[in-house]
Amino acid sequence: MAFDPPTILTLTIAIAAAAALYLLLEWRSTRDASLLYWSTGFASITVGCSLALLRASGYFMIGVWFANGLLVFAHWMFLAGVARFVGARLPRAWWLIIAVWCALLVLPDGPTSAKIYLIVNSLLVALLSLRASLLLRLPPDVATLGTRQLHYTLLVHGIFYLAKVALTLVPGELIDLVVYRGMVIRVSLVEGVMAILLIALSMTGTVRYRRERQIEHLAERDPLTALFNRRAFEARAPRYLERVSQHGDGALLLIDVDNFKLVNDLYGHAAGDRLLVTLSELMRHVCPDNALTARLGGDEFAILLDDAPSESVTRLGDELRARFHDHASRTFDTPDAVTLSIGATLFDQPSDLTALIDRGDIALYEVKRSGRDRLRVLDLTEPEQRRAVTASGIESTG
Numbered sequence: 001m002a003f004d005p006p007t008i009l010t011l012t013i014a015i016a017a018a019a020a021l022y023l024l025l026e027w028r029s030t031r032d033a034s035l036l037y038w039s040t041g042f043a044s045i046t047v048g049c050s051l052a053l054l055r056a057s058g059y060f061m062i063g064v065w066f067a068n069g070l071l072v073f074a075h076w077m078f079l080a081g082v083a084r085f086v087g088a089r090l091p092r093a094w095w096l097i098i099a100v101w102c103a104l105l106v107l108p109d110g111p112t113s114a115k116i117y118l119i120v121n122s123l124l125v126a127l128l129s130l131r132a133s134l135l136l137r138l139p140p141d142v143a144t145l146g147t148r149q150l151h152y153t154l155l156v157h158g159i160f161y162l163a164k165v166a167l168t169l170v171p172g173e174l175i176d177l178v179v180y181r182g183m184v185i186r187v188s189l190v191e192g193v194m195a196i197l198l199i200a201l202s203m204t205g206t207v208r209y210r211r212e213r214q215i216e217h218l219a220e221r222d223p224l225t226a227l228f229n230r231r232a233f234e235a236r237a238p239r240y241l242e243r244v245s246q247h248g249d250g251a252l253l254l255i256d257v258d259n260f261k262l263v264n265d266l267y268g269h270a271a272g273d274r275l276l277v278t279l280s281e282l283m284r285h286v287c288p289d290n291a292l293t294a295r296l297g298g299d300e301f302a303i304l305l306d307d308a309p310s311e312s313v314t315r316l317g318d319e320l321r322a323r324f325h326d327h328a329s330r331t332f333d334t335p336d337a338v339t340l341s342i343g344a345t346l347f348d349q350p351s352d353l354t355a356l357i358d359r360g361d362i363a364l365y366e367v368k369r370s371g372r373d374r375l376r377v378l379d380l381t382e383p384e385q386r387r388a389v390t391a392s393g394i395e396s397t398g
Helices: 005-030 033-052 060-086 092-106 111-135 145-168 183-220 230-243 260-267 269-286 310-331 353-369 383-392
Strands: 250-257 292-297 300-305 340-347 375-379
Touching (some): 033 183, 060 092, 092 111, 111 145, 145 183, 183 230, 230 292, 230 300, 269 292, 269 300, 269 310, 300 310, 353 375
Parallel strands (some): 340 375
Antiparallel strands (some): 250 300, 250 340
8 A cells, every 4th residue: 555645634534533533432431521622623623634635526615724723622631631731730821722713714726825834734733732831841750651741742743733834934845735746745645644643642551650640540530539548558667667767756647536426326427537537637637748548447537647757746636636626516515525536656767567557556545544635646766765665565655
């Protein structure tokens, strides 16, 4: 099969149609607007290339002006999708691109008009591609293989269209948009099918990575509070524990809701769920940004800190208890107060999470036994308390 212009256009139609269908199916399952923009872009290329096949039959308006207009619109959709993907907003001035293309309607037929069509089309596609590429220059901790591939593909694609403008301006260069004669046009067709293929692969790879990250996020988060679940907490804790002694003392706080059953019995489980969500929001508010917070199960929560002096732990625990008690007392009228009991363990050396939880449980039990609604701290940074734990297994609290 000879790679003549109609064949190349047919390949482009097939690739673009497949990409449009794949991204549309992904959008139907995730409802991510960026996928809908990208799918619309590839669908526009499919229609535009199909109309371009009509050029040789004499349909100049449809086969040239309208087909190239759809190409510009497709890249506008790519840019809008990238902006939505990275959370950026596009100024309304970008809509002027459509007005610029519509202005080409007033040009008469002829070789000069053909060059003007090609120059304006190339500049618009280059501008849209380079802007989308710029938006995809993400920080290393955010960028993925798919976004990097898409960034460089759009960058090279935009630079090519700028180069095409320069080649178009070469004196004596033959440009015939109707029968695809001229080196610039033929090279552009080949670059177009390659670019569409690479853009489609990069976008589908980006979509696949985002879907995998969403699945991973759902697997490690508590569905009610959106805090880490116990499995994710245990998986991330070793990294925090290793940093202790480098960043300062560490602390593990185990939190239990006192008289939580009363809320469920008197107001229903939906009310109990709302109370747990409130507690999770309070934890996010009072904890430092680098804290590891989790719902271990039921009404049990945990906070792990890698830089927590004793005064900071006491202040954090007391603030959390006070805010929670204030909310619960105003929201639920119960025979016994709905409060928080907190058992905290301070440590200054890398430790085993299981051992820390065991010690925190003992501190928490002491709080429950002594009347609840308290914070009890086991300070293993004190040599005598560490020796007492090592020697007898009995945790004294401070």
